[in-house]
Amino acid sequence: MTRINDDPRARRSRAAALTAATELLVEGGPERVTHAAVAVRAGVGRATVYRHWPDQQSLLFDALANDVRPLLAFGEGPIRQQLVSQLEQMAEWLNQPVAVSVIATIVERAERDEDVRRIREEMFGHADEHFAGALAAAVERGEFRPGIEGYAREVVSRIVGPLLFQRFMLGARLDKDMVISSVDAALAPWLPNA
Incomplete structure (x- = not known):
């Protein structure tokens, strides 16, 4: 730089x-x-x-x-709604052909270049930190069982991983139903009545 x-x-x-x-x-x-x-x-x-x-x-x-933006950013309100809304926007971008090229460039070059590694961290690396805080607040509001905040990285991976796989490995176009399915599957074990 x-x-x-x-x-x-x-x-x-x-x-x-x-x-x-x-x-x-x-x-x-x-x-x-x-x-x-x-x-x-x-x-x-x-x-x-x-x-x-x-x-x-x-x-x-x-x-x-x-052009780097954090993967997830949270405000007040129910976590599920925020996730679905943000991931729908992410899905729109991922559906563009250029997304494959940009993500592949960042992933590949981050392995050997510290500047690109920092870009990857800004995009993906801090998602679980922000998410953990939002999940702790959601536990206080009764949205989830206590303990979920300790598994923020795993929950993010279980939400985003299937979407990235569907888009980049299978070539599927992401839609709202896929986003909702991914979010609900990752959050289901942590619901208060689960």
């Missing part, structure tokens, strides 16, 4: 190029994020893009990092 120049023009050109790189990533996957394509999309010179990102790898990493 490159350092940012303090010149306002350099910051603007960098921001425009990063926005363009992220759009190209989302539209067409990692192979679309080239210096030339970013320059055209951002309306800046190719030399400007090279000045901010001297190589293809740093440009791609910053585009990946710019």
Whole structure:
């Protein structure tokens, strides 16, 4: 990841190029994020893009990092509803062909590159920490039996794992019924009357 120049023009050109790189990533996957394509999309010179990102790898990493959102984020309210809502949105993105390319790039490169490993952590690694806190609050509200918060990672895996398998290994298009089925199957053992 490159350092940012303090010149306002350099910051603007960098921001425009990063926005363009992220759009190209989302539209067409990692192979679309080239210096030339970013320059055209951002309306800046190719030399400007090279000045901010001297190589293809740093440009791609910053585009990946710019589009990173945590897997799950929780507010107040019933956990099941929040999970279904967020995972429906995730399913919409996963149904796009570019999702396969982006996820595969992150998973593959995270094995040997610390910067990409941090991107993977931001996307997936902290999901169970946030989820554990939300589950503890849900236990207090009587949604689940005590102890579920200690199994947050396992519960997340049991929800998201089948969806990723269905989409990426079997090529299925994810829909609301699949999301609900996955959420309900993972939460069922922890319901108060289970």
